[in-house]
Amino acid sequence: MGQLRLWIALAAGLAATLFWDSELLTPIRLFIVLIHEFWHGLGALVSGAVLQQVRIDFDESGETFVRGLTTGAGFALTVSAGYIGAALTGAILLSRGIAGQWERVTLGAFSIVVLYMSYLFTEPGSPAFYTGIGWGLGTLCLCLLGRAFARVTLLTLGSIALWYCLYDLLDFTRELQRTDAGIFARYIQAQDWPLGRALSLQQLAGSISLIWSAIVVLAIVMTLRPVLFPPRQFLPAESPPTPLEKAFPGEITPPVQEWLLSNGFGLDGKPLPAELLESPSPEPLSSASPSPTAAKIE
Secondary structure: OHHHHHHHHHHHHHHHHHHOOOHHHHHHHHHHHHHHHHHHHHHHHHOOOEEEEEEEOOOOOEEEEEEOOOOHHHHHHHHHHHHHHHHHHHHHHHHHHHHOOOHHHHHHHHHHHHHHHHHHHOOOOOHHHHHHHHHHHHHHHHHHHOHHHHHHHHHHHHHHHHHHHHHHHOOOOOOHHHOHHHHHHHHHHHOOOHHHHHOOHHHHHHHHHHHHHHHHHHHHHHHHHHHHOOOOOOOOOOOOOOHHHHHOOOOOOHHHHHHHHHOOEOOOOOEOOHHHHHOOOOOOOOOOOOOOOOOOOO
C-alpha cells in the first residue's frame, strides 16, 4: 500500500510537470498561489503587523496587503514565508498521505483553515474568495467521503504544491519586479544593507531565490524523511541467564533420583519414553553404599 501511495504522488508531480500550463490545471494553480499569499499574511501577523487583504488574479499573480510592518526582520519573515510556508504545507500534506495516518484529520483541519482565512481576508466575489471557499468546501467534502478520498487528495495537493514552489523559485525568466525575490532584493538595497551594496539587483534576487530553494528542499527532506526512510527497530537483546537458570537442575540426590525414575521422569525432569517405562526398572544411579543390615543382638 505504501508503494501505491508513493506512485500516486509521483504521478501527480509528473502530471504537473507535463501539463502545468494547461487550462485544466488553472484551478489548482490558483489555489496554490492563494496558499502562498496566505503564508505571506501569516508571516506579517507573526511579525506584529495587520493583515488587511489577500488578492489573486486569474493570471496567477497575487498580492498581500499589510499595515504596520516596520522592521527589517518582519519584512524578511513576511516576504520569505510565501514559498517556505507553501512548501511546508505541501510536505505535511504529502507526508500524511504517504504514511496513511491521520488523513481525514489532516485534510479536515487544512480545509477549515483555508475557509477561515478566505472568509476573513479575501474580498467577497473576488477570485481569491471563490478559490478559497470553493477549494475549502471541496476538500472538506472529500474528507467526509472517507480515508481513500482524503489520502488521494493529500497526495495530489502535496505533490503539486512542492513542485510549484521549486519551479516558481527557479524561474528567472519572469519580470524581476513581480517576484518575491526581486521585491526582497529591492528592499535590501533601499535599506542600504551591506549585501545590497555588494551585489546588483539581479545577483541579489538570484541569491535569495537559491537560499529559499535550499530551505524549501531542506523542509521537504526533513518532513518526508521519517515517512520514506523510517528508523530501524531493533529487538532487545536477550538477557543472560540468571545463576539459578544456569544451575538448574543442579545436584540430584539419590532419593530424588529414585522418585523421578519411579514416577516415569528422567533426571532432567522430562517424562521418559514409553519403551523405557515398559523395561525393567533401572539400577539406581547413586554410588552410595547400601544400607547396612540390622545386627542381631543377643
